Each structure stands twice: as C-alpha cells, then as structure tokens.
Amino acid sequence: MESGRALLMIADIGGYTEYMRTHRMSLAHAEVNTARLLKKVIDAAPGFDLIEIEGDAAFLSRRADTLDGDATVAATTQAAVAMHRAFHIERQHVATNLCPCDGCVQANNLKLKFVAHVGDVATQTIKRRRKLVGIDVIFVHRLLKNPVEVPEYVLFSEELYRAGDGARPEHAHEVSQELEGIGPVRSYFVEVEDLADSSPPLPDPSWPGRLGRTLAVAGSGLPYMLGVRRRRRTASAG
Ligand SMILES: [Zn+2]
Numbered sequence: 001m002e003s004g005r006a007l008l009m010i011a012d013i014g015g016y017t018e019y020m021r022t023h024r025m026s027l028a029h030a031e032v033n034t035a036r037l038l039k040k041v042i043d044a045a046p047g048f049d050l051i052e053i054e055g056d057a058a059f060l061s062r063r064a065d066t067l068d069g070d071a072t073v074a075a076t077t078q079a080a081v082a083m084h085r086a087f088h089i090e091r092q093h094v095a096t097n098l099c100p101c102d103g104c105v106q107a108n109n110l111k112l113k114f115v116a117h118v119g120d121v122a123t124q125t126i127k128r129r130r131k132l133v134g135i136d137v138i139f140v141h142r143l144l145k146n147p148v149e150v151p152e153y154v155l156f157s158e159e160l161y162r163a164g165d166g167a168r169p170e171h172a173h174e175v176s177q178e179l180e181g182i183g184p185v186r187s188y189f190v191e192v193e194d195l196a197d198s199s200p201p202l203p204d205p206s207w208p209g210r211l212g213r214t215l216a217v218a219g220s221g222l223p224y225m226l227g228v229r230r231r232r233r234t235a236s237a238g
Contacts, residue, residue, distance in 0.1 A: 001122050001123065001124055002122065002123045003120060003121065003122040003123070003134075004063060004064075004065050004120070004121065004123075005063070005064045005065050005118065005119070005120055005121075006061045006062065006063055006064050006118070006119065006120075006121045006132070006136075007048075007061065007062045007063075007064045007067070007072050007075060007076060007116065007117075007118050007160075008059075008060075008061050008116065008117050008118070008119065008121070008132070008136065008137065008140040009045075009048065009059075009060045009061070009062075009076065009079065009080075009114060009115070009116045009140075010054075010057050010058070010059050010060070010114065010115050010116075010140060010141065010143075010144060011038075011041050011042075011045075011057060011058045011060065011080075011083050011087075011112060011113075011114050012056065012057040012112070012113050012114070012115070012144060013034060013037055013038065013041075013056040013057065013087075013110055013111070013112055014056070014110070014111050014112075014113060014151070015106075015109045015110040015111050026101045026102040026103040027103065028103065029099065029101050029102075029103030029104050029217055030102075030103035030107075031103075032103075032217055033094045033103060033104065033107050033110075033217070034056050034110075036090060036094065037087055037090050037091060037094070037107075037110065037112075038053060038056070038057075038058050040086040040087060040089070040090040041058060041083045041086055041087050041112065042058050042060070042083075043086065044079075044082040044083045044085070044086035044087075045060060045079040045082060045083050047062055047075060047079065048060035048061060048062045048079060049061050049062065049130070051130065051131070051132055052131075057144075059141075060079075061121070061132055062075060064118055069162075069163030069164040069165065069167075070163075070164045070165065070166045070167040071164075071167070072118055072160065072163055072164055073156070073160065073161070073163060073164025073167040073168060073169075074164070074167040076114075076116045076154065076156065076160065077154065077167070077169055077190075077195055080114050080116075080154045080192060080195060081192070081195050081196050083112065083114070084112055084152065084192045084195075084196060085196065087112045088112075091107055091108065091110055093209065093210075093213050094107040094213070094217075095107045095108035096210050097210055097213045097214040097217055098210060098211065098214040099214055099217055099218060104217065111151040111152050112152055112192070113148075113151070113152055113153050113154075113155075113192075114153070114154040114155065114192075115140055115143040115144055115146070115154075115155045115157075116140070116154060116155070116156055116157065116160055117136060117139055117140040117143065117156075117157035117159065117160055118136075118157070118159055118160045118163060119134070119135070119136025119137075119139065119140075119157075119159065120134055120136055121133065121134045121136055121137055122134050138181075138182075139157065139179070139182060140157070142179040142180055142181070142182060143155055143157060143179070143187060145179075145180070146175060146177050146187070146189075147175060147177055148175060148189050150189075150191050152191065152192040152193065153189045153190060153191050153192060154169075154189065154190055154192060154195065155175070155187050155188070155189040156172070156187060156188045156189070156190075157185070157187050158185065158186045158187055158188070161187070161188045169190040169194070169195055170190075170194065171190055171191065171194040172188045172189065172190045173188065173189055173190070174186060174187075174188055175187050175188065175189055
C-alpha cells in the first residue's frame with residue numbers, strides 16, 4: 001500500500017432525482033445522459049485521476065505532494081471551471097436533441113457541484129483497480145451533505161482553503177456544519193458562476209449535431225425499450 005498527500009474532488013450532478021420514477025424510456029435516457037455528462041466532466045480535468053464513478057458523481061484525485069498550497073487551491077478552481085464548462089456545453093447538447101422524453105427535455109435542469117479537500121490517502125490496488133482509503137476520503141464524501149443552498153458551487157474544506165492564501169477565490173462564503181462521525185467543521189464555498197466569470201459564452205449547437213445526438217441517445221435507449229437490460233439504478237441522491 002502506498003500513501004501520500006492528495007487533492008480529492010467530487011463532481012456531483014444533481015437535478016434528476018425529481019423524476020427518476022417516471023416511465024422506462026425516460027429513465028433509460030436519464031441514465032445515458034448522466035453517463036455522457038460525467039464522461040465530459042471527467043475528460044475536462046486531465047490532471048486528475050478518476051477513482052470511481054459513484055452514481056451521478058465522479059470521485060477524482062490528484063497527487064498533491066509536489067504542489068504547494070496555492071497550487072493546490074488553483075488546481076481545484078481551474079478543474080472546477082473546466083469541468084463546469086464541459087458539463088454545460090454537453091448539457092445544452094443533450095437538452096437540444098430532438099427527443100421529447102423527460103430524460104432529455106429535463107436535462108436542462110441538471111446542475112453540477114463540487115466538493116474538494118486535501119489530505120492523506122493510502123492507495124490500494126485490487127485487481128488492477130485503484131482505490132483510495134483513509135479518513136480524508138471519508139471526509140470529502142461527507143462534505144457532499146452540506147447546507148449550501150446555491151445550485152452550483154465548489155465547497156472547499158477548511159484545510160484546503162487555508163492552504164492557499166494567495167490563490168483563494170474571491171466571494172467565498174463560510175459554512176459551518178456537523179459531519180456525520182467527524183464532528184463540527186468549517187468549510188468555504190464559492191459559486192461556480194463567480195469563478196467562471198471570464199469564460200466565453202457557450203456555442204450554439206448546430207442542427208446536424210442535434211440530429212446526430214438524438215439518434216445516439218435513441219439508440220442507447222433501445223435495449224431498455226426491448227427490456228433487454230434491467231434498470232440498474234433507482235433514484236439516487238443529489
Ligand atoms: Zn430522451
């Protein structure tokens with residue numbers, strides 16, 4: 001087992017829970033759409049390793065041994081901005097495909113939020129799958145249950161936030177919360193919108209692109225319609 005300091009980040013898609021109990025086709029497309037969105041999100045953070053897909057969330061990690069505090073905070077905000085942008089470009093593609101089902105139409109209501117922490121982790125490799133263990137891994141997951149009310153944000157643990165004096169985002173808000181099994185902690189959130197101010201506007205999706213994506217999603221839904229594949233996931237949190 002190998003251990004070291006790591007920057008831990010979870011990108012979590014929210015917004016589908018409301019209608020996950022609709023009919024089969026919608027659910028199939030909701031799953032396809034979530035998977036596509038997550039893939040784009042993960043691809044947008046090439047500096048991070050994907051540790052695991054956890055329902056509608058991606059758990060990412062990056063070694064932080066060689067990063068100073070400012071670089072660790074900067075890596076977090078840069079990754080969040082890039083992933084958020086990739087998410088919204090793809091979300092627009094999904095929502096403007098021509099499929100009228102809830103899973104596609106309501107994709108427009110999906111949001112992306114992040115929690116981030118820096119800490120010590122041990123790496124276990126089991127059957128060529130890398131797994132991170134340690135209290136800090138638990139900690140970053142517990143941060144997902146927080147009282148932040150804005151839809152899209154990056155929540156920094158106090159340790160991460162305090163590490164990066166020179167790279168802290170403006171407009172951060174302090175949050176106090178009780179983490180299950182850990183106790184009272186302070187953390188800081190910033191709205192992604194405030195981080196992403198300088199990004200150029202999203203491009204308009206073209207018609208051939210819309211048609212192509214409609215066919216892609218329709219094809220993905222087909223096995224579900226035929227009942228070949230069973231529903232694997234019930235409503236998930238977020
Ligand atoms: Zn659809």
